[in-house]
Amino acid sequence: MTYDYDLFVIGGGSGGVRAARMAAQTGARVASAEEHRFGGTCVIRGCVPKKLMVYASAFSEAFEDAAGFGWTVGERSFDWSAFMAAKNAEIARLEGIYARNLEGAGVELHRTRATVAGPHSVRLEDHGREVTAKHILIAVGGAPFVPDFPGSQHAITSNELFELQTMPRRVVIVGGGYIASEFAGILNGLGAQVTQLYRGARILRGFDGETAQFVQDEMIRKGVEIRLNADVAAIEKPEVGGLVALLDSGERIEADAVLYATGRWPNTTGLGLETAGVELGPKGEVKVDRYSATSCPSIHAVGDVTDRVALTPVAIREGAAFVRTVFEGEPTAADHEQIPTAVFTQPEIGTCGESEEAAAARETVEIYRAAFRPTLHTLSGRDEKMLMKLVVSKSSRKVLGCHVVGHAAGEMIQLAGVAIKMGATKEDFDRTVAVHPTAAEELVTMREPSRTVGPRASMAAGS
Template sequence: MSPFDFDLVVIGGGSGGVRAARVAAQHGARVAIVESANYGGTCVHRGCVPKKLLVQASRFPRSAASARGYGWAAEVADLDWRRLIAHKDTEIDRLEDVYERNLQGVGVQTFHAHARLVDAHTVQLDGDERRLTAARVLIATGGRPATLDIPGKEFAITSDEAFHLDALPRRVLVVGGGYIAVEFAGIFRGLGSEVDQVVRGPRLLGDFDEDIATVLARHMTQQGIRLHLGQELARIDKGATGLVVTTSTGSRLDVDAVLLAVGRRANTDELGLQAVGVAMDDRGAIVVDALGQTNIPSIHAIGDVTDRLNLTPVAIREGQAYADRVFGGLDVPVLDHETVPTAVFTSPEIGVVGLTEQAARARYPDLRVLTTTFRAMTLAFGGSPDQVFVKVLVDRPTDRVLGVHLLGEGVAEMIQFIAVALIAGATWQHFRATVALHPTIAEEIVTLKD
């Protein structure tokens, strides 16, 4: 008989933790999961899901403008922000219930509490006297938005609060140049706000291919987003009619809201990790090997709390793999982070998979780079100035496709299946041998020439 209450205790009820708990239980393990806030985690409550809903809302004015080119006398009425947010909250509540019901449906015991490690096999539930013992502990507590230590920082919000504003700000300053920053800049601008964006670096999306970043910046500028590159936020002051922001170059901006999108930090505070001896890096993220193993044999970690590739589908895949390996006895291959597809839900949106040109050139000296920029037929007919950008990177000696970088309407859907081709080791000849589907944006990928 096992000396432990459970075979597995999962700390964190986000997408990765829930998947691991549910699959482990389906393999026959006795599983408990502890979540201090909301089941579904960041993705459901403060990330992917509400963000995509607001992105869709922000695109309606552009769609209405294009509809006139097709003969429709389309107009968009004033936005009812409160109605939008209330409807979003209703959907989020529904999804949270689904997450918890699915866990309980396979026998996982759910706890609403803050969890703290006492030792390598014991979890204390703060707020009551219960302690859960387990043969294994999986930490899946995710991350949270980072902030800036500047005067007036208390006047700023992060992406967490942006989903719960009482009213749509008339003037918004977005601070940061990563994918969260550019997505929120597009959301607020599409919904009607005046938007400025302060970026510390020389360009947007520093981890993405430079050409994609350049094309995106051009589209954002055309939409009226004012980019301030090479600047940092110095201070925020309360003004007579809003907030007064000063940048590192001395520029002053009058705004109604300041959104900080300056990165994320692992949620490792007050988990008892130091007392147990779990190794962390200098940013507070849990150090793990390729299989999520920490330096403590009974403790693993997955998802954003490890600060490797911070994407919800990656956390889900890691959770599934952990449960299948440990409790299902399956030989699951290690996830290849280089072939994980990524979408950025700007307008137009971005879809990428594989290496950037800079990374590819460092490893493949004989690199073939194919690019094209064009206006899609449907958008041009509707009067939209938006363009489509396509970039394909090929290792010339082997003809293997190393990376695909897309910007345009619907490219997030395309990149999912292009990723399948890259994982299968597709060559550029495979792409070129594929008959084009006309008339589509995607056909330009398989017809692309030097």
């Protein structure tokens, strides 16, 4: 059978763009459809604008810290409109680069919604017509989820926050994950009064417990009000004023905005995948095998829509692996193990490998940790500490996990992740000469474990 395209990619985010470009470079006839803006969540309404906001918010402390180093800083103010204009210009520039790179590779672009009409058919909404493709790749990402409750229509998500015309001065943030915690730090740094609500006992569930607690304590010290074991029952909108968040405890909190960051769900609603027999999971995620193949042989899926690891670099790796598998004849599975990750909370987290809890549930591990006041704050006078932590297998001596909290933690973990991925042992870290004076040198100078935990350690303690 003759098809219009060898590959049709639905979704113009990081994973879909990488797959489309690589496939086109093999000589395949490729088309890509995106209903919003090329660049996807990361570039348009995720990682990139968020990081720009992190930078903007961090200047408030930088101005204060400068005084300790002899600087006199004058009157300070933040212009939300000026920042948003600069941010939007940068996002537009990046969007243009994504589109030009695709077209330069020979990919045909469709700026419209596309849905699946069959195993080899795609319906384009703007034309109302169908095209055929030998292979279809689903790369539509995810979307913020807001539960249904009284007044939920008054809540905003990160998508809307990036487009607000004026800065909210009083913000209630609902959620305890990394997105909620990042925006709590951003808005707090920009001068907003921030209340973060989480229905659990500690924010950043799923991260190393000690690391999460350390960040939570520092956030509170910086001025974020964190309410644990709390949730919103309703949002009211009075005729005059802003909003009122009614908590399940009966308490009322006045706010200019209520931001929901309670997770993202795969963006498969109305995509038509059922017409091709593609199996979906309980959240609407596309179920795939290790090669990103779905239950329909002609359809694959990569990125957040599969609900595997929701990180932009992972989606890019999955897209590249898909092309090598399908178009280059080299079966390749994306590697989802020991992925270095940065969380741009304030203070920042860099993490790679296993948490103390996960590793200790399987084997006996030694914990090496150092919490200290970095050199920056010896003169600034700021009461803020850094945390360095290694989780080490007692038997193999491999470093199973590395967790860093503090300035430039993301930069540190990228390099530490290389060593961990290579299987470095604690002794390999010890043999590495420290770079002085830096915070990162603590990773190679911790000689004695602070504790030993795990099944065997527990047995020994009880004997």
